[in-house]
Amino acid sequence: MPRITLDNVIRIDYEYAARRITDFIRTYVNDSGTTGAVIGLSGGVDSSVTAYLLVRALGRDNVVGLILPYKTTPPEDIRDAKYIAETLGIKYYYIDISNVRNAFAEAIPEFDEGNKVATGNLLPRIRMTILYYFANKLNKVVAGTGDKSELLIGYFTKYGDGGVDILPIGDLYKTQVRYLGKYLGLLDSIAFKPSSPRLWDGQTAEGELGVKYEDVDVILHALVDYRMNIEQAVEATGKPLELVQAVWRRVINTEHKRRSPVVPRVSMRTLGLDWRMPINRTGLSEFME
Template identity: 40%
Template sequence: MSTVTATPSEMPEFGFRTTESEVSETRERLTGFIRDRVEAAGADGVVVCLSGGIDSSVTAALATAALDRERVYGLVLPARKADDTGQFDAHLVADELGIGARTVHLAPLLDAFEDTVAPSVSAESDRVARGNALARLRAVTAYYAANTRNLLVCGTTNRTEWLLGYFTKFGDGAADIRPLADCYKTEVRALAADLGVPRTVREKPPSAGLWRDQTDAEELGAPYSLIDCILTKLVDEDLGIEGTAAELGVSVERVERYARMHLEAEHKRELAPTPKNDRERTDLFHELESRFREE
């Protein structure tokens, strides 16, 4: 799998380069994947949750190229006033693609959840738990639409998020197909430009949108251009923590942070363990693995 360069203003000393033909090959491979999976499932199309961000926009564009616009159903699922910009960009993308996009305001559902469920299980409010509840309400809505229309839920999680567990289990991580799950965030940006995603969407700071002013860079501690380089060396090339740090000229502590995130999120990427599937695994970056398992 090829990887691409982040924009020079983001972090010029890190990144990978790719050619226009490689981006085109990736686009064709992913549209073929969507088409084949929908056909194999006997589905009428896909539903995509449109946030106004780059990942959901690229996913919708790929689905439209694969299936035609009438088979792609967009859902815009805001939960508060601060989502206005996301709603605008989501509908901008839907209009440019020519797909239908239905807006469902989830604030009443989230408020009812907090009034009815939250006080019964916890005496204190938890921002992360509330954000995860919102992500799961979005998944419920997407699957309701899919069930009533014979569609597949087309996930928008990219490879960077998948490897780090930077998604909500049974929330935005819930999907029938994940076309971007082997594309790093920097690759998604290259695809976005190739697919004609609006510049305003491509250039906005990435955010999961689970609470006010949340940004990916603040939570993850580095821009995607660097994180993608680390994960490529650490996971794809299996250089280990010290080898990755030496190769990229960054600290061992920085690499270890993302190695630890990858290990701790293993449960998000796998089926829930049962006696039959709780088997021995072959793990990467073993020096951290041994310490992590002892803690």
């Protein structure tokens, strides 16, 4: 049985990954008949790397960034988001979403400010709505910034930051995204910044998850890529049984986030069960294998 360490996870061909992803972005946008992409810029590694790849694929004139802070957004994140937009030379809009969020609070009966999850998830859903407004207005696609680690453990908001057209870095683990950022020339202060959705004060991803992404990625690499069972993953990674089980439990419990809405069978052929919309875009076929 192979020994799996973080070095196994991050030792990939970043030149190939960048080329593969940029080819995919370019093909998708061309086949969709749109003029480029809209992206939310948070100042974190995922959105920064995705923005770099979008510009590589489409050119700076065809990428629009949106910086959408709330009061829980630290000033350094706003600074870094503006730095990315200005470094890449893309057009960007700065829109404080406080008024929109507060309008929800005023309009919803018995709004509960103390419910972190319910109120916190409003923020990415508001951002999704604004991103799609600009995408519709400018005839562009919405590029998501979720990575493979977040997608697998469900660390994203359903119909919030999960509500996008494409996920360019969705097949790269968080640690791989960080090193791809270095390959692309991203500052270390951004590439290795602690990840956080900033849905409430003091929130960090690793603090909320209770485990470092380095450990998450090693465990997921064993369970998903090598298709190991729990016991094999424990032996291969050297991680505690309880930690491996906890990570896998997150994968299982968040499967609903990665699925399209479930449809009950009534007819002979049912969407999502035994029939899916055929993909006629020949250019995308190589990426869908």
